[in-house]
Amino acid sequence: MAEIYELLHESRGKDYRAEAAVVAGLVRARNPEADSLLDVACGTGAHLRHFAELFGKVEGLELSEAMLTMARAAVPAAVLHGGDMRTLSLGRSYDAITCMFGSIAYLQDTDELASTLRSFEEHLTPGGVVAVDPWWFLETSLARHVSGDTVTVGERTLTRVSYTEREGRTSKMEVHYVVADPGSGVQHFAEEHVLTLFTRAEYEEAFTRAGLRVTYVEGIQSGRGLFLADRAGGGRR
Incomplete structure (x- = not known):
């Protein structure tokens, strides 16, 4: 699966380069000086290799060893970490933290969602931005x-x-x-x-519980939209 993952989705019409450019533009609209990025659940590096063209320093986190091997080959300049987003603890901070392609929905409940977003918040630099591409909402999913x-x-x-x-x-x-x-x-x-299947309100409440001020951008990411957030206290501790 790791070998064909990116090839298959690109052939089906997924434009990783365009998605990365849109996310980078939205991040810099909030933080024009953003230069470092962590892509959580980076998979084979499909988005990360394009983020590497748009940010000075990029890193990735991935749970699957097979996916991580592919990502290392795809983005040799990136620092890649093996690990679970639920226990994120890298001892460093970033101007932008992304979680793409619905990966956040592998979390099992709202408490886990809020605690994971809190760990994202703890890894932000002053003025840092979180961008989360959600899975379909409970109210918009198909039976x-x-x-x-x-x-x-x-x-x-x-x-x-x-x-x-x-x-x-x-x-x-x-x-x-x-x-x-x-x-x-x-x-x-x-x-x-x-x-x-979290509701939109549950996502927004989880961001708030994590100390993040969130905005939802409708229509992009194949219709799933995108959550953008920064620290609720104005960006600085």
Whole structure:
């Protein structure tokens, strides 16, 4: 999955470069001098490699060792940390902290959300900004959703089919992949993602509990929007 992750999503139309540029512009609208960035749950480095062109110093945090290996190859100049966003403790601070592509929804409840955002706040420089790309809200999620795509890149053909079921306050997504290429023939594998469906109000309350002043930008990030936040006390301790 780590090997085909970025390739597949880009082939389906996800523009990591454009998304990184939009987030960087929104961060600098709040903090024009922002130069250091930490991308939490950076995955294979898909956004991080573009952030590296827009900020003087970039770092990433990723729980998956396989994803981290891909990120190190994609962004060799970045400092990359293996770890869980729920226990973030790097002993340094950043002008911007990002968490992209709905990764924040792997947190299981509002207490965990608030404590994780508090750890983000504790890693901010004076005037620092947090940018969180949420998963779908509880009030906007679909009860049942099927998606499928087939793309060919070079000699490799990839098919992705997913089924997402809403169960209470969780979104359970089962994804199947078929990968075919001349070297290895046809391979099939599957994975499941369990994501929490927070309401918009719950996200905003969690930011407030974390000591952050938050604004929600509608319409961007494939319609999920983006949360932007800085310290509620004016940015300085």
